[in-house]
Amino acid sequence: MGSEEDGSDTLRGEKAKQAKQLDQLTDHVQDGESQIDAVKAAEIMTALQSSSNETRANGSDSLVISKEDITVVVEQLEITEDTARDALKRALREQPDEDAVVVALRYLITCP
Numbered sequence: 001m002g003s004e005e006d007g008s009d010t011l012r013g014e015k016a017k018q019a020k021q022l023d024q025l026t027d028h029v030q031d032g033e034s035q036i037d038a039v040k041a042a043e044i045m046t047a048l049q050s051s052s053n054e055t056r057a058n059g060s061d062s063l064v065i066s067k068e069d070i071t072v073v074v075e076q077l078e079i080t081e082d083t084a085r086d087a088l089k090r091a092l093r094e095q096p097d098e099d100a101v102v103v104a105l106r107y108l109i110t111c112p
């Protein structure tokens with residue numbers, strides 16, 4: 001009987017050792033994935049920020065205005081798309097840190 005218990009203890013010990021190794025392996029893989037994702041995220045954020053800065057530096061000709069923003073302004077004030085686009089460009093130039101739609105609507109409502 002002693003040898004059977006020794007055999008089962010050895011088997012349990014071997015299974016425990018394999019389980020521990022597997023756990024270490026999966027922890028290592030998960031850590032590697034999060035580090036890669038963090039690096040990729042940082043690269044993407046840097047690219048977006050430099051792109052945004054370049055757009056603002058190049059002037060009004062390169063301002064990017066979404067079709068959705070134009071549609072919102074047109075529908076809210078019943079104006080032409082050209083007028084909405086001009087107001088949104090003005091808003092982006094004058095107050096780039098603010099929401100362009102809000103600034104454009106405020107301008108169009110209060111302009112003389």
